Amino acid sequence: SLPGFGSDDPRAGLKAWEHVLGAATCAFSQRPGTPRVHPPVSRPVFSAIPFSSSYGAFLAAVSVTMALQARTKSGVGQRIEIPLFDATFTAIGSRGLRYHKVKAPHPAFSWSRQLPTKDGRWFMYVHGNKRFEAFIKEIGLAEHRDAGASPEELGRRFDEVFMKRTAMEWEAFNEAVGTEGGSCNSSAEWLKHPQALESKIIQDFEDPELGRFRGAGITPRLSDTPGEVRSPRPKLDAHRQEILKELQTRKPIAAEAEKPLRAALEGVKVLDLCIILAGPTCGRTLAEFGADVIKIDSPHRNPVQSHNDINRAKRSILLDLKTPEGQKIFWQLVDQADVVLQNMRKGVAEKLGIGYEQIKARKPGIVYCSLNTFGQLGPYAMRPGHEQIAQAISGMQLRYGGGDKPALAPYPVNDYGTGLLGAYAVALALFNRNKTGKGQHVDSALAYTATMLQTAFLQDYPGKKWDEPSGQDALGTGPLYRAYEGKDGWLFLGAKQEDLSRCAELKDLAGKQGAELEKALEARIKGLGVDALVASLQTADIGAYRILLDSNALMDDPLVIKRGLSLTREHDEIGPVTTTGPAPRLSRTPLVVGRPAPKPGSDAASILGDIGLGGEFDRLVRERVIVTDGISAIS
Secondary structure (H helix, E strand, C coil): CCCCCCCCCCCCCCCCCHHHHHHHCCCCCCCCCCCCCCCCCCCCCCCCCCHHHHHHHHHHHHHHHHHHHHHHHHCCCCCEECCHHHHHHHHHHHHHCEECCCCCCCCCCCCCEEEECCCCCEEEEECCCCCHHHHHHHCCCHHHHHCCCCHHHHHHHHHHHHCCCCHHHHHHHHHHHCCEEEECCCHHHHHCCHHHHHCCCEEEEEECCCEEEEEECCCCEECCCCCCCCCCCCCCCCCHHHHHHHHHHCCCCCCCCCCCCCCCCCCCEEEECCCCCHHHHHHHHHHHCCCEEEEEECCCCCCCCCHHHHCCCCEEEEECCCCHHHHHHHHHHHHHCCEEEECCCCCHHHHCCCCHHHHHHHCCCCEEEEEECCCCCCCCCCCCCCHHHHHHHHCHHHHHHCCCCCCCCCCCHHHHHHHHHHHHHHHHHHHHHHHHCCCEEEEEEHHHHHHHHCCCCCCECCCCCCCCCCCCCCCEEECCEEEEEECCEEEEEECCHHHHHHCCCCHHHCCCCHHHHHHHHHHHHHCCCHHHHHHHHHHCCCEEEECCCCHHHHHCCHHHHHCCCEEEEEECCCEEEEEECCCCEECCCCCCCCCCCCCCCCCHHHHHHHCCCHHHHHHHHHCCCEECCCCCCCC
């Protein structure tokens, strides 16, 4: 089941509409570090994208597949609950991360930003790439940075440089240099974009009522057992008789006592070669379902990005794959592995000798998962990218920012969502391997996830209107579904016209409609205390919640902590760190949070011991094939 609030949550009886949940989980807040078009920062911003529902669906798909995997061992099913409030914490992710005794570095100037271009468009540049230095030298800004130019001067010069080319010219320039960037498209443009169409994340269908219909395709992708859109959207109630007939012939199954079973992925070994967020989130999810996940990081990359957020429950080794002995160790680990995860651009793993076909030749039953920004198909498949670029190219940034300037969504939703879809694909492939003995290649991409998150709007058909709320001024969809400012904060109201008569503070407004009602509600609520009004609305069975804008306050909420959604634990050499916790609740194979993210490289001895090289540990450390110190876990 996917309730708004969990069955054991004291708020279980509340009307938990999508944006009521958004109010409760800081979804109305601006992403830190994003320049606002409209200060002040205390004002909420409505996003039409249903974060809570989408993440509930992602986690439900993963959990159901894991339960089926467990059933192949035990023969019994189980009960699954994914509260949508809880699910949103997977999306919150790094927004909830907090160090209590150390400080994470914050650069005075970020090169990752939206930039205006010659043709009046916006371009998202991201500097997290090895070709960044070559890029700023090419555009003539390296000398200004090295001379100590102020952040303001660097920002002004960066804007001036980008005004010399069109957005598409900058795309070509970035591709030639090998750095990261993409045009900020509208959703309508993404529906026609060559990458969307050739990667098949956007496809054409025939709808029984709308006719020609263009919308989202399939993700994740499985090489041997691919999914497909099996039929058009049916008309409502079209299959009633067919379904009722099935129920009449099905024999009742006696309920069994709920007994814990082994973890769904117990005995499954995973090699996680990924960096940043999406890939390691996939590995973390597999670890929470019981897999033994070995996180392999390069000793040449310092720090390990987002380590304390996404590497809990894993074992860590810093292995130099550029050395012959490092490669030999990797292949010995492959011999014992069931799953390999990587998040490189198309073709990069093959150049390194660790692509799917190369590993399959040695380990035919391997499940090999590729996660990146653009996928394995289409003209952009070879391009690098990050969360910001997936939001830019798919229309998310323009939707959230509005006409003045694109803006990033409050959470890195494509990264975490792609990690979950990767875990879903791996679980499906393992489930199939249980029956056939065959592995396969599975993949997903940030641009695919961005498309899935926007499926309610990424549609084209005769008569389509692009009228969903957008921009930094957006508060909701109408007078009865929007944010309102009260005397001491903001609340979200989700109601029907007939509901108002049940609320003492608002019942005299029940006869008003449209703009008149909206103006009257604004005036009335402005003079009322938020907590008292929310309590009155909830008592009247009307959807309402105080809008939370402070993620630290959310993570410190005693109820959030009690539900295991906020975890504060000691981390090696760092002290206490607060992170988000997992949401799915499985009655027989409950998730295990696992230990905090370890010091990078600290599990090398045990990992080498697994492959009979424990006695070589000291020599490998001396020769720097294995590194155990000097790589930071704070980024």
